[in-house]
Amino acid sequence: MGVITLLGVSKLSEIKQRFIKTGSLRLSMGPRLFLFLIVLVVTMLLGIIAILLLTGTFTAKLNTHEELIxxxxxxxxxxxxxxxGQLSVESVDLATELSKSIEKRLQEQGLEVSDLQDHPELLEALIAGEYERALFSLQRSKSSGVFIILDATVNPKLKNAEASRAGLFIKNMEPNILSSSSPxxxxxxxxxxIGRSNTIPLHTQWSMEFDITNASxxxxxxxxxSQQTLPLSRLYYWNPAITLPGTxxxxxxxxxxxxxxxxxxxxVCGFEVSAMLFKLSHLPDNRIYNRISCMLTPVSQNTFDVSQAMFSGGYSARNVFADNQLLHFKESQKKSFFSYREEGGDSxxxxxxxxxxxxxxxxxxxxxxxxxxxxxxxxxISSIANANYNLALKFVLLMILxxxxxxFLSKYYMRPIKKSFDMIKSNGLIETPKTxxxxxxxxxxxxxLENESFQKKGEEDPSxxxxxxxxxxxxxxxxxxxSVFNLYVQQYTAKEIAAKLCLSINTIKTHNKRIYAKLNVTSRKELLVFINMLEEAGKKFHC
Structure with missing residues (x-):
């Protein structure tokens, strides 16, 4: 039967004893390779995670958000x-031109600027004469409005004349740069x-004069x-965000x-930046943060006065603040995000x-x-949590993959090996297959070669x-x-042999031990197996 049969017969007892001792057979090569590859994958992933932890990648999400903002x-x-800065410069230029132009117009009539309050009848013509200059300045500045306010009123005898001033306020209702060609x-x-003469409509909240009751x-x-002798470039003033009276x-x-x-x-004269213009001009990118907002605000002792701030963003922080609400801020000790909090409100x-x-x-x-x-x-917090969750999910998917x-690699790797063993079993080494x-x-x-060597030496069948x-x-x-062995051959039991030979059972047991030792068997059952094998093989032995 060849060397394979020899190996099978000689190792049968050894495998049986190992199975009895361990209670299980060892894993075959396929599962071993599969487990090895899994351990390799898990080890590599754990190594990557450890590197990411040591390098601060997981905790760097906050730093990424900080850098982005x-x-x-x-x-x-x-x-x-x-x-x-540009509007400040253009406001100063406009004031310089208007001051010279108005002074010149008054001088042509033999008047000084101090005489304006005594000649209200001149105000309409004087202001109308500056309409083209104001409109041109508005279009050039790309602001949302231009205004001129003279220290005089059309009717000084009215009850509220002290709080009323004549002037001009032209607004661009579409201050977006994209539509500036046809504002x-x-x-x-x-x-x-002035509106009729220049074919421009009146605003729905139009008034002829300015109410300066609270006009800072x-x-x-x-x-x-009046109190300081400074150039106009040092006298312009940015008024905090307000709502004009009547608007x-x-x-x-x-x-x-x-x-x-x-x-x-x-x-005074100057330009306006409306809330709409500010929002259109400085809308922050909200692709990552849907509720990010930008704010231009006065600052006083770690506090923002939200009521005087300009906001931009798809989400305005002012929506969550009460009127005239203060927003307190403090810097993190780790020099990271500033924390902004309304008293009893959102953070x-x-x-x-x-x-x-x-x-x-x-x-x-x-x-x-x-x-x-x-x-x-x-x-x-939600963005950081989602980023870490996505990263963890990727690791899980990578592990599953x-x-x-x-x-599949273990299957692919073991397929030719299994095929090779099948070839060995089927050919019995009569031919030498190539794998x-x-x-x-x-x-x-x-x-x-070993099989040929055995055959040349005339070795008998292993059995x-x-x-x-x-x-x-x-x-x-x-x-x-x-005598005892012969009775075993005849299928007698130990007790029956003792009775037949007129010996004690202990004597029979002593004979058994010696028989087993000399014949290299361990039990009566194994002894009978050999006897049956001898009979099947036709081997002659005398009882």
Whole structure:
């Protein structure tokens, strides 16, 4: 039967004993390889996770958000600074031109600017004469409005004449740059004849004169110009966000005093930045944070006065604040996000940076302003949690993929090996098959050579060798042992043999031990197996 039969017979007892001792057989190569690959995949993933933990990748999500918002803030701050700086310059230029033009018009009639209050009949013509200049300045500045306020009223005898001032306020209702080619111009303040003459409609909230009852944009720059001898570039004033009397839209106004050549202050002029224009110009990118908001606000002792701030964003933080609400902020000890919190209200995370609306030496350079970008705290926490969840999910999917790949790789790797063993079993080494696996081909060749060697030496069949060895050992039995053996051959039991030979059971047991030792068996059952094998093989033995 060949070497394979020899190996099977000689190892049968050993495998049986190992199975009895361990209670189980060892894993085959396929499952072993599969488990090895799984361990390899898991080890690699754990190593990657450990590296990510050591390098702070999992905890770096917060730093990523901080860097992202800081970059957005830097970009927004630059845009706001450029816009407000440009409007400040153009407001000063407009005030310079208007001061000279109005003074010249009055001088042509033999009057001074101080005579305006005594000649209200001149106001309409004087203001109408500056309409084209104001409109051109509005279009050039790309602001949402331009205004002129003279220190005089059309009817000084009216009861509220002290709080009423004549002037002109032209608004661009579509201050978006994209539609600047065909803006919608309306008259918010001024003589109605100016609108009719220039074919522009009156605003739905039109009034002929300005109400300056609480008009800080009018009083403050005029008082500063009256008290200080400074150039116009140091006297312009940015009024915090307010709602103009009789209107509904929040605006910021850049006001510059009108001063004649003798230093007389006779009004103000400037440009408007509406809430809509601010929002369109500085809308933060909300692709990552849906509720991010930008704010230009006065700053005082770690506090933002939200009621005087301008906001932009798809979500406005002002929506959650009560009127005239203060927003307190403090810097993190780890130099990360600033924390912004309304008393008893919502909290935000973000950054802010100071912005200089006025140059050094300005009458209002003591005022502190800041640009802030804020996101609701819960949005930042949710974003970080989602990012880590997605990363963990990717690791789980990668592990599952690794297990699947390991399974198929182990199958693919074991397929030729199993096929090779099947070839060995089927051929019985009569022929030497080729498996294209060098190690297995070498083993087959070695076994084939050993098989030929056995055949050349005339070795008998392995089963015959075993039985011949048994017969040889049988001759070593003593006559008494042989008598007991012969009775076993005849299927007698130990008790029956004791009775038949008139011996005690202990004597029979003693004979059994010697018989088993000489014949190299361990039990009566195994002894009978050999006897049956001898009978099937036709081996002759004398009872």
């Amino acid at each position: 800081q970059n957005k803030l830097s970009f927004t701050w630059r845009n706001i600074s450029n816009q407000y 919608t111009i309306v008259l918010l303040r001024g003589f109605p004849n 944009y009018y009083r403050i720059p005029m008082e500063a110009a 509904s839209e929040e605006v910021m106004l850049c006001s510059v005093p009108l001063i004649d050549s003798k230093g007389n202050v006779f009004g 935000f995370l973000g950054f802010h940076t100071s912005i200089e609306l006025y140059p050094k030496g300005s009458a209002f350079s003591h005022e502190d302003w800041a640009v802030a970008l804020m996101v609701p705290t819960e949005d930042i 690794g297990i699947i790949v390991s399974f 294209e696996i060098p190690e297995i081909d070498d083993l087959i060749e070695f076994l084939s 015959s060798v075993v039985l011949n060895e048994f017969l040889k050992n049988l001759k070593t039995l003593s006559p008494a042992e042989r």
